[in-house]
Amino acid sequence: MKAFFKAIAILFVLVMVAFCAFLLEVPDSKHGSDRAIKEWEVTWADRFDPNMSVEELESLPGWTRVQKDDLTPQAPDGTMVMWVKFKIPQYKSGTPALLFNKLYGSHVVILSRDGMIYESKRKYKYETNTILLPLDRSVEGDSIFVGINSGSRIGLQGEVLLGDFGEMQTSYIKNNMTDFIIGCALIFIAVVMLICSLFLRNEHISSWFSLCIIILSSGILVITYSSFLYSLYGKFGNIYVALFDISLLALLPSFTSFFESIIGRGYKAIITKYRKFQVGYSLFCLLFMLINMLSHNKFYNFYKFASMNVLGAIMIVQFILLITVSTIYMIRGNQEAIIFSIGFVVFAVLGLIEISWFFFKSTYYDLFLWKWGLVCFVISLIIIIGKRFVRNHEQVVEYSKQLEMFNNELQRSEKMEIISELAASVAHEVRNPLQVTRGFLQLLVAKQNSADKVYLSMALEELDRASGIITDFLTFAKPEVGKVTELNVLNEFIHIEGILVPMANLQGGKISVHIPQDLYIKGNSSKFKQAFINIIKNSIESLHGEGEIQIWAYEKDGEVSIHIKDTGEGMDEEVLSRLGEPYFSNKTKGTGLGLMVTFRIIEIMNGKISFTSEKGVGTEAIVRFPAIKNALGPV
Structure with missing residues (x-):
């Protein structure tokens, strides 16, 4: 429907151009x-x-x-x-x-x-x-x-x-200047476009150059068809006639070439074959014209037959062929074919009216509407090429965004690989002496008096915290999911809720869970709980007092989507874009490993995670996993 209204708007513009042109073309006879x-x-x-x-x-x-x-009286024979x-x-x-x-x-x-x-x-x-x-x-x-x-x-x-x-x-002068204005404007546009073609990429050269030749030839045709030019500077008439013929012979194959590069080659490349035939015939006519000029019009009748009668038939076949192929592409939903057809219809209707009147007047009629139809057609071609460039620009912008995304993903992968190698090589070596040290501290706690026990207990807590960090390193370095089973999302969150509700109540917050019974995914239960405990703990810590954490889930398009939304302090765009990076945290004592491990667990379980947040409003985490059907059926 949107394409239909665009087509109507373009048709209206072209018809108005043709109508205004007709008004401009009406001779001024106000002198009485x-x-x-x-x-x-x-x-x-x-x-x-x-x-x-x-x-x-x-x-x-x-x-x-x-x-x-009245018609001119019939002349006697000869x-x-x-x-x-x-x-x-x-x-x-x-x-x-x-x-x-x-x-x-x-x-x-x-x-x-x-x-x-x-x-x-x-x-x-x-x-x-x-x-x-x-x-x-x-x-x-x-x-x-x-x-x-x-x-x-x-x-x-x-x-x-x-x-x-x-x-x-x-x-x-006034009644005859219109042709020069139109023609010079078209020539100027073509020259500017030719200059711009120096900065185009190779894939655009063919269509752009074809359109330049179409516009340039059209401008020359309009000027050299005007009788005003021959009246003012008649001594150069041979040059004007030659330019008219050359422009017409260049216009027709360029027109087909533009159609081929923008719309398509047609069934069994019929457009390409016809374009090659036209190029060959145009070269033949140009050679014939040169021979006729050098012989001082001795072969004019033969040249006239080749450049008027035969070329006219070729033009009719060309127009029928192009409008047929364009209609086929238009039915298939090609918007450029729709625009082409609209411009061609305006040109064809005006041309048909004039040709009919031309023969009705027994050829005693000078065509003028055709040039306005041609202008409308050229406008439609410019719209097509402009639309193509806009689409290419949008593709470049989209490719740039994808490239930036891939580049960020590559940087993240490189960072993860470095952390994995570091964690794998260091974590085991550090954990063993920590465990030995902890064992001796526990023995000392049992033998020391109460005053020293406070300091020893603090040392044990810090050792446990260091051990937890090393565990996170090992989880990240070796993110095996472990035993994969069928998980009921609601049952898993019942356990998670039991663990975290006391912590939320202590902060003055509230957790509400709304998850259907029939959502199932594949994964490891302990890893699943670890990932979501990390996410929900971050939400609890962001509340800083009263607040609410809402958890809900549903199945859509073969995926189970789990939403965790809080009313905490929220994050700005800069912080949001860096979530999951190694060593990045917006907490005072945070290491960034918890969320990094969460990302890795979800990734290993074939899931995807995304965040939306607004400063002072809250944050929402959305995690998606492939959905499965419960093998045991409804519970």
Whole structure:
């Protein structure tokens, strides 16, 4: 459900981007529809002669009146020369100018009675023209003629605006700057990402570099598709057309490569195979383009078939393949596939709408929504790569925590090993002379007067305490559990409670035990009691007066959990993290061996122990052992 809402949020953002883009793309015609020329006359000619006079043009046969929204009249077979005629109305003030929003042709001339006032001759295959033409006052009320020669699309589409040159120029630039802003922003992002790729690890290079190529190619496509660029700097048109084709040929395999590295290779590595095919075909088209350019477009028709018709079919197969594989991964719960599918759906819907309208208009339509769909798609890809990096960062943090935990465990193991070796080599040697000394002191106690007995008794107590410490050393050094039997947790705590209740009462505390009858574990009874007596004694000593110690247990997920919670003084984080370390104790006369032995006993019995504590509130110890079923059945 959480992933579903994330997907809805991403879809909403992408749709809003596309909608805002559409609003930005709507042409600004606020300068008045009364200055719009909405109809003109057209005719066809067998040859294109830019030097024809107005009289010769007027005498051409077949002039037909056309409205701005009408389709271009059908040209006679083999004729690709059109002449357009319309009258310039009176303009009251300012410098008049004409704005042709969309005019299709490779060679365009504009004539008046005074001769040629504009000419654009393109040697490259890009027919869309946007023309802003300042006029002389002398042409007002007269007709002007627009001659168009083209090898494919031809004609005047949309309305022709008449207005003040300054205002028209502002509108002209404003309506065409969007493509440059989008394209330059994408190129800038790609360059920054390429610089950042120098600092990435090898496992991220493939997806990151593919995304950089996708964004860079998309930016170049958006800029080089704009007619504004060809109108301002038309002499570099061949370069723009070549850049458009190169970007498209780089975009498609990079797109598949990014999908492969982020989403997956697909069934029987079909994505990988298709990506290799695309790389090969793109290289073939690049070589074909180079040959066509060197031969001055002698092979243009063949190159057009390879780079438009065949490449279009390859793109359709690519999109179907990627969305199918993405859907499969999405069904399997892959969140990155969900994000990819959302971005692709936005791109595909906008593209489908435009392509349908493109063919409805008989190709007399310039696509513009596709670039906003592409931007939305790129955003979804950036979200995917960002999500991947966030996940990698989280993994690094998790690995760091685990490494720190393993390092602490290793240090603890090394300390335990040192203590074990020390205890094993020293404890027996020290215990023997202690026992001999104790025996002689006992003989002296029996023979001495009462005044000396006090000191001798104190010496015996200290010897017993030293012997207990040595016993703890031996227990730690050789932590054999001994005879393992089936232990009833409640019965064991009944004995422990009988031993420790008097001590708790003496401190002013109270012990309460709530343990079910049917909890069983495997272990050694005496070692079990020793471990929990050490834990509960620490809780009693932490009370410092009145307080309560609660003991309860239960079985969950195949484990018996035993909780010991007191209302004592508690511990801070630093002390809590060092519990169980050799020689560490927060008691004045403590050695730290008691809790260390407790940890070792629980470890040998396949148990786990953990502590939670808060200063001034109390401490809770949680011990877990593997649960077993009572072999004798319910008691």
